Every structure is written in structure tokens, then in C-alpha cells.
Amino acid sequence: MPVILAEKPSQAKAYAAAFQIQEKKDGYMRLKPCSLFPDGAVLTWGFGHLLELRAPADYESSWKKWSLDTLPMLPAHFRFKPNPRAFKQLKIVKQMLQEADSIIIATDCDREGENIARSVIDYTKTSHKPTQRLWINSLEKDEVYKGFEQLREGADYLPLYEEARARQFSDWIVGMNASRLYTLLLKQKGINEVFSVGRVQTPTLKLIYDRQKEIEAFEPEPYWELEGTFRAEAGEYKGKYKKRFGSKKEVLRIWKEHGLKKDTEGTISSIKKEEKQEKPPLLHSLSSLQTTMNKKYKMSPSAVLKTVQSLYDEPLKAVSYPRTDTRHITSGEFNYLKGNLGRMQECMNASFEPASTTPSKRFVDGSKVQEHHAIIPTKKVLSQTQFEKLNRAQQQVYKEVMNSVLAMFHRNYVYEETTIETDVQGLVFESKGRVDKQLGWKELFPAPKKKKDQEDNTLPPVTEGEQVEAYVQAAEKETQPPKPYTEGQLINMMKSCGKWIEDDETSKKVLQETEGLGTEATRSTIIQTLQKQEYIRIQKNIVEVTSKGRALCEVVEGTLLSKPLLTAKWEAFLKQIGSGEADKEAFLKQTEAFTKKLVEEAPAGITNMQTNPDQVAASKKQPQRAEPIALCPVCQKGQLMERKSFYGCSEYANGCKFTVPKTLLKKRITQAQVKKLCEKGETQVIKGFKGKKPFDAKLKRKENGVEFVFPAKDNAPS
Missing domain, CATH: 3.40.50.140 (Rossmann fold)
Structure with missing residues (x-):
């Protein structure tokens, strides 16, 4: 039997x-x-x-x-x-x-x-x-x-087992040895913590750390732009001169050369209208679904995986296998989706006439489907009643999967883009606007409502050669630092890191072929592991490295263990084992050689550690998620810590009253901005404060608090 x-x-x-x-x-x-x-x-x-x-x-x-x-x-x-x-x-x-x-x-x-x-x-x-x-x-x-x-022959899948064993054994070799190695070395430096190290989790942590260092080291550079507000007979519109200026002196020269004044006249020199189209988005892999759900609903990647798995499992069985890395289907899946189109529309209350029921290579490509196809609804399409019985997360994920499939049958999104060029004293200001002509598949994905301070991108109906009133000003601005990763962006960063982190083409190719760090099934688990090990914290969907994480990154700096390329090469080797082209034992010998070299060379790297052991200890004593941010600029003893509604000095009980509000005029002040405030005396320009009107400003240290410093915005440079 x-x-x-x-x-x-x-x-x-x-x-x-x-x-x-x-x-x-x-x-x-x-x-x-x-x-x-x-x-x-x-x-x-x-x-x-x-x-x-x-x-x-x-x-x-x-x-x-x-x-x-x-x-x-x-x-x-x-x-x-x-x-x-x-x-x-x-x-x-x-x-x-x-x-x-x-x-x-x-x-x-x-x-x-x-x-x-x-x-x-x-x-x-x-x-x-x-x-x-x-x-x-x-x-x-x-x-x-x-x-x-x-049923298929079991022997055909023995190489896959060899691949899995090679992965499992190599993870043991690297993890057990490197974790003990760095725990003991860091203990010599006064940090009594256990440091978990792994071939995927450590380079992932290092990428997050590198982004955080970029943000902290960022020095804003001022630049100036010429902005114009134009009043035509049919209404008002805004425009911008294409060139940026690196100094106020440059702006002054241009201003004088063209005889600009506060109020002057302009002429509409060109109007170009172009109809453009956007095809429906691709179907979802697990990574794309995790990234999308995090962006739309701030749902963590692990929560997305758990939710889509519950939709796949008994008793719902409503979606196909979720741990897939492809965004395509075969003609077989397309045919049953076409046959169930009416039921899917009914479930999503999405009534539209299909643009085409013929397979498109954009979605249907058997050559891009290996073990599993994209995540799609099963033949067991839920009724509206069944859909309403799902919990909120299940509804959100199921709706996203359903709409991605419905979009495949929908019309393209069509819009008209208008570009107006306005000549003011020989300077050409460009204005762009967009008008929807056919929403098509975008009907399935309603755009969020615009906030009150968001500008409309429609332009008034004007004619070429029309004279307009022009109000031109020089606006001082600053380059902005890179943004910290969100939890959803981590998934995309892990998958696509080969596009931008390695310089030589061979490295890029390896990283892209192996799809970066981790697999569809493991990326969310890696993020959870980094949290569990207290290397990162995720607050309001923003990912930050802790003092413990910093200490580890500093000592692995420069080693192969910190580089995504090593992990990608290993993953490429593993895939070759899975396809029967490479040998498990050869892979394990390479892993052993790497580990021996790491044990020999790691002690020298311990001198790179800059994190104060007291910072790691202090972060442990604080309430959950509190981390030292910077040395207090007032008392020069305490550390700025994040509290419930403000950032405050840890020496508060001893009389230091320096604080920075976490939210100021409806704008959240980030840890990176507080760090810059403490170390440099002021932040870069922060956009989006909301008083009677929205405004941008720097924050400058003042006694026990902060004050605004406004960037120059001149009507005429002087």
C-alpha cells in the first residue's frame, strides 16, 4: 500500500x-x-x-x-x-x-x-x-x-534534495562558527551579547546599515531654482526653469542678464500634447505582492506571507501556490481564468467589457514558468458573501491578487500629457499637466485621495502665443538625503540588490541571475530574524539599525561575509546542484575553506568597531525600541533617546531638559534628523510643515529646544 x-x-x-x-x-x-x-x-x-x-x-x-x-x-x-x-x-x-x-x-x-x-x-x-x-x-x-x-518520478527530484542539504549544511557551518567567532571577539571589546551571523542575514543587515550611514553622513548642498507662477485668461499655472543653479551668484547673473522683475509678462511659446498609454501591471510573485501590500497597507512581508498562505491552505484554497518567484502564467492557467472572468468580476464588483481574451506574452509565457506560476485565484472563485467573511487582511490580499488578474483583461490606461513652455525675457519655463482619457485597468486600483496641500496636475486651456502675467522667484533649496528603507522596500532591495551595489558586470550578473539575497520563501523570515536578534527595529514601517546591529556591521566590514556577492555566488552554486550540474561535496568544501579563512582573519577586523559598548548596554536598559541616537549637545553627558512623544536626554533626571518633539506642525521628525541636529547644530531643510499654509524649513538647536530657519526664497536675488 x-x-x-x-x-x-x-x-x-x-x-x-x-x-x-x-x-x-x-x-x-x-x-x-x-x-x-x-x-x-x-x-x-x-x-x-x-x-x-x-x-x-x-x-x-x-x-x-x-x-x-x-x-x-x-x-x-x-x-x-x-x-x-x-x-x-x-x-x-x-x-x-x-x-x-x-x-x-x-x-x-x-x-x-x-x-x-x-x-x-x-x-x-x-x-x-x-x-x-x-x-x-x-x-x-x-x-x-x-x-x-x-505523479512524477521521485528520482527526478533527488538533485533538489541535494541542493537543500547543501544549503542546510553550509548554513550550519557558517552560522555556528561565525556566530561564536563574533560573539567571542565582541565580548573582548566589552559587549556581552550573543551575535547571530548568517550567510544571508548578515549581508542583508549590512545593506540596511550602509543606507543608514549614507543618511547620517549626508551633507545637504544648496541649489537654486527659478520658479514661475503664470496667470492666463483661463486660469493660473506654475512652471520651472529647467536648469538648477549651484550658487546664488549664478542666479543673480541670469536674473540681471535677462532683466527679470518681480512682476513681468511672459509668452506661451509652445504647447505640446501627447497621448500616452500604460499597460496593466504584471501578475504577482510573492515578492511583488509583499512590496505592494506594504506600500498600500503597511502590511509586513511576514504578515503578507501568512495571509496569502491562509488563502492557499485548507479550507479556503482560494489562491495558487504563494511561494513563487515568477510573474507569468501558462496558457492553461489563462484559459481557466478567462472561463472564470465573469465570476471574478462579480466577486470584486468590477463590471467592464474585456479588452481582449487572447493571451498576451506580457502575462502568458510558458518559458518563464518553471516550478510555479504567478499567484492567481484558483478555479474556486469566492462569491461576494464568502469574500465578506474573510478577515480584513485576507480581503486586502485576495482583492490585490484578483485585481491583478482582472487588469490583465482590461484596457490600457490612456492619458494626455501637456507640456507648456512659457518664455519670460528669453528664459523658458516648463509646465507639465496630465488629463485622463481612459482609466482602463486603473479603475480597479483607485488612487488615494489627494491631500489638501497637493497640487493639481491639470493645466488651464491656453493658446500658443498667448500673453500671460508672470511672477518669477528664485527658490533656495537643498539636496535631500536618501530615504530609509521601509519594510516592503527591504524585500525589493534584497531581490534586486545586484542592480546597484556591485561595480563590475560579472558581479551584477551573478546577483541578478540569483535574484539577490534569499529566496521568495525566506526573505520575510530573514527580516524577522534581524528583528528577533535586535539588529534592526521597525517603527511606523521605517527600518533602522540598532546599536547592536551597528557593532556587528562595523566588525564584518570588508569581509566576504558582509557582501551580497558571496551569498549570490553560493546561491548560484546551489541552483547548479539542484539542476544536477554541480556537486554538493564540492560546495561544502568551499564553505569549509571560507570558514577557516574567516576564523583566521576576523580578529584583525575587530579594531574597526566604533560603537561604544555602553550604547549597546544602554539600549537594552531602555523600554522596548528605545535606542541611543546621539550625544546630548547641551549636557554632553547623556544620550538623546526616543520617548513616546518626544526625543529627550537620558540625563533628564539629573537636570538636562533638552528635548525635540517627535511631531512638529504635523511633520514627523526622524531619528536621522535629530542626530544631525545634535551633531551639526541644525538639520537639512525638512519639507511639509503645516501651519496656516504648508512650508519647508530647517530645525536649529536653541537652548533646550529647537527653532525654525527658513530657506531663502527671493523675488529678486540681491
């Missing part, structure tokens, strides 16, 4: 729904005989991983103690032990596999799914038995049954 091994109970329940159950037992169930299984079948499951790698002390007694003298720790053979939280289930699975005539691996259709099943099969010494593989994209009843009708 065959034994079907699922990854988890909910998955097994979805499989069982495609057959008739003979009896349910503790940890497994028996399926009635049918055309596919004439003698019936046993269906059992894991709870994810039923096994885990042994700890260092299980290999060598000397490895129990954390000591630099025992590094590197390199087991000759890796050994597993039962997951203590799943010991009972492992015993049941072991019995079922040993009694089986054949085995059907029905875990998740990816690298880790293969590892979960094969590691148990090896552990139970049943790998000699005939093995087949279930490979499906949906847990719908019909798709499950179809998958069991078309």
Missing part, C-alpha cells in the same frame, strides 16, 4: 478531500480503494521539519564550550535528531513509511519541501522503496486529483 507524505496537517486535509476517507487515526488516515489506489493508501504528515541538525556538542564534547580555540567546528558527517516538538508524529511517520510498499512525496513543491520529506525517508531507512512525487500549484480538489493522476 502506498504512503502519501504531506508537509503539514492542513495540506493532508486538502489531499484527503480529493478521495474518500476510510478511517482517521492519530497522525494519519487511510483512504478507501479507488481507481488511482486499488488497494487504498495511507496519508500521513509532518509538522514542517520533523528532524533538525544536531548541536556542536553532539559531535565533540570540546565544542560544548564557546572558545576561539575550538574554531572552526567542521563535522565529518552531519547528523540529525528528532525535533522535540514533533517526536510523537515522527514515530507515526516512521512506522507508516517502514510498512509502505511505495512512497509518494507530497510536501511543498520546492527545495525545502523536498528536504522535509527526503530527510525523514533517509532517517527511517526507507529510501530504497519506490518513490513518486506530487507536483501541483493548487490545493483545489480537482487539481489535487489531477496531480495524483500525473
Whole structure:
């Protein structure tokens, strides 16, 4: 009798729904005989991983103690032990596999799914038995049954298992050794913390740290722009001279050369109208869905994965397999989506006439679909009543997935872009406006309402050669620092880091081919790990590195462990193992060589640490999420700390009253701005304060608080 091994109970329940159950037992169930299984079948499951790698002390007694003298720790053979939280289930699975005539691996259709099943099969010494593989994209009843009708040869997926093992063993080698190494080295510098280090999490942390350093080191540079407000017969519009000026002297020269005055006349010298189109966005991969949901709803990547997984799992089975890295589908998926178009429109209350029901290469391309296609609704389209019963997060995610598919059938977005050039004393000011001609797919994604202070981008109807009243002014501005990452941008940064972090083309190619750091299934987990290890904190969707994270980044600076390229090269090697083109043992030998070199060279890098150990300790003593920001500029003793509604000195109890409000005239003041205020005496220009009218200003230190400093905005430079 065959034994079907699922990854988890909910998955097994979805499989069982495609057959008739003979009896349910503790940890497994028996399926009635049918055309596919004439003698019936046993269906059992894991709870994810039923096994885990042994700890260092299980290999060598000397490895129990954390000591630099025992590094590197390199087991000759890796050994597993039962997951203590799943010991009972492992015993049941072991019995079922040993009694089986054949085995059907029905875990998740990816690298880790293969590892979960094969590691148990090896552990139970049943790998000699005939093995087949279930490979499906949906847990719908019909798709499950179809998958069991078309089982694949288990041996075809052995390279995927080798890839997973290589990843698992190399992560142990790097993680166990590097974590002990840097924990012990940093302890010598006075930091008594455990530092978790990994081949993906550490370069990810370093990228966040590098962005934060860019922001802190940023020195704003002033520049001037000539701005014009023009009054025509049909209405008022604004324009800007194309060139920026690096000094006020340049502005003065241009001003005088062209005889500009406060109020003068201008002529509309050119009007260009161009019709433009935007095609519907691509379908979603997990990364694009996580990035989109974070941008729209501030939903964390881990929450998005959890939510879309709940839509995929029993009992909903409403979307296809979520851990996918492709944004395309095959003609098979397109045909069933086309057949369900009316039901999808009804669910989303989106009535429109399809622009086309012919597959477009933009969305339907079998050559870009490997194991899994884009995330799409299953044939089990929810009714409006069923949709309304979903929780809020499920509704938001399901709606995004549904609308991405509906957009594929919708018309293009069409708009008319108008460019007006206004000549004022020989200087040409450009104004751009946009008018929607056909919303098309954008009807499905309503734009958020404009805020009161946001300018309208429509232009009044004017004619070429028309005379207008012109009011020209020189506006002093400053270059702005890079923005800190949001949680959603981290996903995109991890995936696309090869586009901008490495200089040579070979490095870029490797990073782009491996899609950067991590995989679709692991990126959100990496972010969670960085939070759990207290390397980063996420506040109001903004990601910041903690003092503990800074200390680690400073000491790994310059090592391969801090570079995304190393991780990408390893991932490329792993993929070659998965395709049968490379050898697992060769990969592990490379990992061991890297680790030996790291142990030899890391002590020299410890001198790079600039973070004060007291800062790390201070951040631990503060309430959750409080981190030292900068030395207090008033008392020169305390640290500026973030409180509930303000930033204040840690020496407050000893008389220091220096504070900075967290929100000033409806504008949030960031930690980076407070740090600059403390260290430089003033911030760069901060945009968006809201008094009676919106305005931009710097914040300057004043006694125990701050004051505004306004950038120059002259009608005529002097």
C-alpha cells in the first residue's frame, strides 16, 4: 500500500478531500480503494521539519564550550535528531513509511519541501522503496486529483534534495562558527551579547546599515531654482526653469542678464500634447505582492506571507501556490481564468467589457514558468458573501491578487500629457499637466485621495502665443538625503540588490541571475530574524539599525561575509546542484575553506568597531525600541533617546531638559534628523510643515529646544 507524505496537517486535509476517507487515526488516515489506489493508501504528515541538525556538542564534547580555540567546528558527517516538538508524529511517520510498499512525496513543491520529506525517508531507512512525487500549484480538489493522476518520478527530484542539504549544511557551518567567532571577539571589546551571523542575514543587515550611514553622513548642498507662477485668461499655472543653479551668484547673473522683475509678462511659446498609454501591471510573485501590500497597507512581508498562505491552505484554497518567484502564467492557467472572468468580476464588483481574451506574452509565457506560476485565484472563485467573511487582511490580499488578474483583461490606461513652455525675457519655463482619457485597468486600483496641500496636475486651456502675467522667484533649496528603507522596500532591495551595489558586470550578473539575497520563501523570515536578534527595529514601517546591529556591521566590514556577492555566488552554486550540474561535496568544501579563512582573519577586523559598548548596554536598559541616537549637545553627558512623544536626554533626571518633539506642525521628525541636529547644530531643510499654509524649513538647536530657519526664497536675488 502506498504512503502519501504531506508537509503539514492542513495540506493532508486538502489531499484527503480529493478521495474518500476510510478511517482517521492519530497522525494519519487511510483512504478507501479507488481507481488511482486499488488497494487504498495511507496519508500521513509532518509538522514542517520533523528532524533538525544536531548541536556542536553532539559531535565533540570540546565544542560544548564557546572558545576561539575550538574554531572552526567542521563535522565529518552531519547528523540529525528528532525535533522535540514533533517526536510523537515522527514515530507515526516512521512506522507508516517502514510498512509502505511505495512512497509518494507530497510536501511543498520546492527545495525545502523536498528536504522535509527526503530527510525523514533517509532517517527511517526507507529510501530504497519506490518513490513518486506530487507536483501541483493548487490545493483545489480537482487539481489535487489531477496531480495524483500525473505523479512524477521521485528520482527526478533527488538533485533538489541535494541542493537543500547543501544549503542546510553550509548554513550550519557558517552560522555556528561565525556566530561564536563574533560573539567571542565582541565580548573582548566589552559587549556581552550573543551575535547571530548568517550567510544571508548578515549581508542583508549590512545593506540596511550602509543606507543608514549614507543618511547620517549626508551633507545637504544648496541649489537654486527659478520658479514661475503664470496667470492666463483661463486660469493660473506654475512652471520651472529647467536648469538648477549651484550658487546664488549664478542666479543673480541670469536674473540681471535677462532683466527679470518681480512682476513681468511672459509668452506661451509652445504647447505640446501627447497621448500616452500604460499597460496593466504584471501578475504577482510573492515578492511583488509583499512590496505592494506594504506600500498600500503597511502590511509586513511576514504578515503578507501568512495571509496569502491562509488563502492557499485548507479550507479556503482560494489562491495558487504563494511561494513563487515568477510573474507569468501558462496558457492553461489563462484559459481557466478567462472561463472564470465573469465570476471574478462579480466577486470584486468590477463590471467592464474585456479588452481582449487572447493571451498576451506580457502575462502568458510558458518559458518563464518553471516550478510555479504567478499567484492567481484558483478555479474556486469566492462569491461576494464568502469574500465578506474573510478577515480584513485576507480581503486586502485576495482583492490585490484578483485585481491583478482582472487588469490583465482590461484596457490600457490612456492619458494626455501637456507640456507648456512659457518664455519670460528669453528664459523658458516648463509646465507639465496630465488629463485622463481612459482609466482602463486603473479603475480597479483607485488612487488615494489627494491631500489638501497637493497640487493639481491639470493645466488651464491656453493658446500658443498667448500673453500671460508672470511672477518669477528664485527658490533656495537643498539636496535631500536618501530615504530609509521601509519594510516592503527591504524585500525589493534584497531581490534586486545586484542592480546597484556591485561595480563590475560579472558581479551584477551573478546577483541578478540569483535574484539577490534569499529566496521568495525566506526573505520575510530573514527580516524577522534581524528583528528577533535586535539588529534592526521597525517603527511606523521605517527600518533602522540598532546599536547592536551597528557593532556587528562595523566588525564584518570588508569581509566576504558582509557582501551580497558571496551569498549570490553560493546561491548560484546551489541552483547548479539542484539542476544536477554541480556537486554538493564540492560546495561544502568551499564553505569549509571560507570558514577557516574567516576564523583566521576576523580578529584583525575587530579594531574597526566604533560603537561604544555602553550604547549597546544602554539600549537594552531602555523600554522596548528605545535606542541611543546621539550625544546630548547641551549636557554632553547623556544620550538623546526616543520617548513616546518626544526625543529627550537620558540625563533628564539629573537636570538636562533638552528635548525635540517627535511631531512638529504635523511633520514627523526622524531619528536621522535629530542626530544631525545634535551633531551639526541644525538639520537639512525638512519639507511639509503645516501651519496656516504648508512650508519647508530647517530645525536649529536653541537652548533646550529647537527653532525654525527658513530657506531663502527671493523675488529678486540681491
